[in-house]
Amino acid sequence: MANLIFHGAAGEVTGSMHLIEYKGRYIALDCGLFQGRRAQANEKNRNFPVHPSKIEAVILSHAHIDHSGRLPRLVKDGFRGTIYATPATHDLAAILLADSAHIQTEDAEFFNRKRRKNGEPEIEPLYSDEDAVRTMTHFLSVSYGRTLDIGGGIKIKFSDAGHILGSAIVEIEIPSEGNERPIKLLFSGDLGRHQMPILRDPTPMPQCDYLITESTYGARVHDNPVDMKEKLRDQIQMAVSRSGKVIIPSFSVGRTQTLIYYLHQLMHEGRLPAVPIFVDSPLSVDATHIFRAHPECYDTEARNMLNKMGDILGDGCCRFIHATEDSKKLNDFNKPCVIISASGMCEAGRILHHLANSVSDPKNTILIVGFQAMHTLGRRIVEREPEIKIFGRMYPLKAHIKTLNGFSSHADTVQFRSWFSGNGTTTKQTFIVHGEPEQQAGLVTLLNELNYKNVTIPKMGDTFPLN
Ligand SMILES: [Zn+2]
Structure with a gap:
């Protein structure tokens, strides 16, 4: 049996990270940086739900730092697995993680100047430039539309999310004992908008058993x-x-x-x-x-x-x-x-x-x-x-x-409605992540209207069986 464990972006908009546990193996969806109040974020960024050496893969939806920014820390703390991402996400992560490492180093130095004056011990940056570079050696690019077996019969597929270059909606198939059909888990990543320039529109929502969806603007309507x-x-x-x-x-x-x-x-x-x-x-x-x-x-x-x-x-x-x-x-x-x-x-x-x-x-x-x-x-x-x-x-x-308010790269409530429509009765459970409470509440109402069952807003550490 498989379990889904929520860690980051549970009731908030940063630190995206969800874990699949299957036969004692752990696979992470995203590994994002917590941002916000410094001391609190710092503490959260240094702690993972399981020891990084036990996580054998990270499936990265896109390169934004709130989805990728803790990868160098994961590697620093013992991760030795593979990071799966689209080729464009792979390339963007290289520059964004290097930039983030630079910010982390400067941030630590800012604190250490004060600490040295007060005779306090220095703090270590969350990760260094070297950790960011080492992280890139764990990447494996997977193009949109390809189905890849990542071991143990677990399969992944990326399709267009239309959010930023390389952004993906992630489909995961997990073998199900006793069932002929595997369990299908769908992760929206950050869902983009139709008619955004340069990028293709988000792929229509594929059918799934379980859905993890972002909710950044679940209750808002954007300008065109x-x-x-x-x-x-x-x-x-x-x-x-x-x-x-x-x-x-x-x-x-x-x-x-x-x-x-x-x-x-x-x-x-x-x-x-x-x-x-x-x-x-x-x-x-x-x-x-x-x-x-x-x-x-x-x-x-x-x-x-x-x-x-x-x-x-x-x-x-x-x-x-x-x-x-x-x-x-x-x-x-x-x-x-x-x-x-x-x-x-x-x-x-x-x-x-x-x-x-x-x-x-x-x-x-x-x-x-x-x-x-x-x-x-x-x-x-x-x-x-x-x-x-x-x-x-x-x-x-x-x-x-x-x-000018029309540049947002996140779906609004109108686009969520069209993306979700048609799959309400076949989805067993829906988890709402990556949103402030008001936006999440908007999405709950919308999903209920579209006949989705078991709509859940998970908290950090909540675990749910997938069967
Ligand atoms: Zn994003």
């Missing part, structure tokens, strides 16, 4: 992604007509490439003012290269554009800035331009320099294209606080602030 191209153009046009700059804080993987893709189209259509567009973040530049290397993930529109234009991701219309010296030069650039930089919530990275240079000039626009969590600088900008603190200095916030 297709309208975002025109709204982006309008904002650039308006800022340029004031001789101002447009500063866009953006997540490096996914959101930045969506922006570049729209800008590339607008530029080719001759519908953008002739101003320079800078993509100023090493991680964003690296991620864009990986997007270029994986046209197998593109939808028909992106493929057609690629055939027609030779590139769809800013070649010839965006200037990609990797080196620190080149980024510094941008500080003296005083003409109208568009600057896309990270981090997406303005908490760190080069965006801080661009904000410090721009927020006090009413000619400029700060364009918000992603979710801004409570207590972040991005949130204070969205809430138009009269003054904001950057690098310890106060700056009056006089620039235009505009928020």
